[in-house]
Structure formats: structure tokens, C-alpha cells
Amino acid sequence: MPKEMKCSSSVYFEIEPHQLPIIYRREYNVRFCGLEKLHPFDAAKWSHIFHYLKEAMLVNDHSVTRPNEVQNEDLLVVHTPEYLKSLKWSWNVARIAEIPPLSLVPNFIVQKCYLKPMRYQTGGSILAGKLALDRGWAINIGGGFHHCSKDRGGGFCPYADITLLLKFLFLQGGKVKKAMIVDLDAHQGNGYERDFLDQNDVYILDVYNKGIYPKDELAKKAIKRHIELWHFTEDDEYLTKVDINLEKALREFHPDVVVYNAGTDVLDGDRLGLLAISPQGIIRRDELVFLKVRKNKIPIVMLTSGGYQKKTARIIADSILNLNEKGLIPALEIAVNE
16 A cells, blocks of 8 residues: 555545535435344434434535545555455354344345445545534544444444545655544443554553453454443443543543544444443543543544434534534534525
């Protein structure tokens, strides 16, 4: 891979002044003629988030940024050809998506109904990196596939969008030479951690439940500051640990961009995350991260990542509304009304 390249990919593009660095399109949503109901994940979470933000008049169809689908040549910036070929086998995609009946579905349907939406979300994550540099912040209402590495998917994550986001920024040879990943999803972010093993230009802060998937010991070696939680950790302990460790991380390392993997599977009652954080705890967590990062004048990218209950879409939307109210994603309402 060349040390520097000028991006000619359609995944990067300029947006108009009236558009916001909030990224979404309806193609994000996964539909398998009902098969998606076999997975605990809300397969229409992304459309629900957008609907709530629209309802609150924060965004509309003209102000939201609609990303392009990531293409094979873009994916090859990180993924091995062998891995991409493996996605042509439904049984392998079924393992990644954790929906066993998918192994019986013809691959062209799997491509259309699952992998294509994930490619649009991946395109959204990569674009969010560029827009964060342009505007100071960006939110992809999707992405955060932190269990996928260059040669292996898993945990509903078929593409390594976090690795791709950062590789695209590094390869531009411009503003980004160092990056920080702040991963507050309930699960260890083992995918990008494997991709960034032994790289000193990426600082990883990962706060996760130590007793759940994926328990990847090799990947842990990439974490510069890791905080392991016990089952059913509650707000006070959680927010204190996030606050103290993010503050220390930003003192130890001075990144050119922060990627914030803002999983809501920390929510009380999520049977995959097994933590006990309240809705207000999640909103306060997101505010805390944006406040500390923006105070240091560092561009920030937010990805919505995991969250497996029907009510998580409402919480994510409320959190974004709170960020606007606190001035942490500024001039949002002005931009919508232009």
C-alpha cells in the first residue's frame, strides 16, 4: 500500500453549506423478508433515529448527507481479496451476521438485503472522517463495525469501517498523522484492534464488559488504555471511569482526529451487553466525550455501533439533540433552516 495517495474514490465528496455532517440514507436498513427478526438487533434502528431527529426538526431530507456505497476497490484499501471473496458464500455471511438461517438464502439476496446496506453504512463512516476534518465533527447514523478486521468479520460486522475510515485519512498525507479511537460499546473492539496491532499512530481507549464476546486476548495488546467492567455496572461507576480515563488518554496522546464508537448496548436490559447504564447515563456519556474532545479542538467522528433494544434509537436521537442543545454540534438548527 502506498504511503500517500490522492483519494479518487466516490466515497469522498464535498457537501453544500446547507448540508450537515450528519450522515444517513434509507438504504442503511436491513430487510430479509422477516428473517432479521431472528436477531436481537433492531434492523431498522437507523431509520428510527433519523425519523426522531426529523421529527425534532434538527434535520430534513435536504440537510442530511447521503453517502455513497463503498466499492470493492475502496474495501481493498484494508480488506484482503480472500476475505471479500468469502462474502460470496452465504454460510460465511450467516456466521458474521449471527443469523444461521441465512446460510440457506441465495447469496445474491444476502448481498442485496444485508451486505449492500452495510456497504452504504461503511461508505458513511469513511465520509464521516473527511467531514469531521472539514466541519470539526460528524455523526454517521450507522457504522461502528468494530468486530471486523481486514481478514475476518463477526458480531454482525462484515466490513472494517473504523479501520477504513482511518486508513483513508492517513493515506491522504494531509492533516491526520495520529488518531484516537474511543470505544464505549459494551463489547471489546477486537476487529480494528487486530488491524492496528503495533501501530503507535493509533491510540485505543476501550471500555467494555470483560465477561462477554469476544474475549480476544491477541487484540487486547493493541489497547493503550483498557477498562474492563463487570456485569451490571451502573451509571456512577461507568461515567467516572469514562471521565477519568478519557482525560488521561487526551493528556498522554494528542490525536488529529477522534473516532468515537458510541454503542448503546451498555443500556440496562440489553441481554448482549449485560451492563446497567440508564438512558440518561448514555446521554451524559456522549456529552462528556464530545465536551472533552471539542474542548481540545480535535475533530470527532461519532458512529452509533451496537445497541440491541427497540428503545435505543430514541436514546441515540435524544443524545444527538442534547449535543446540539449544549452547543457541542453547533449551528445545527441554523443550517437546517437555511
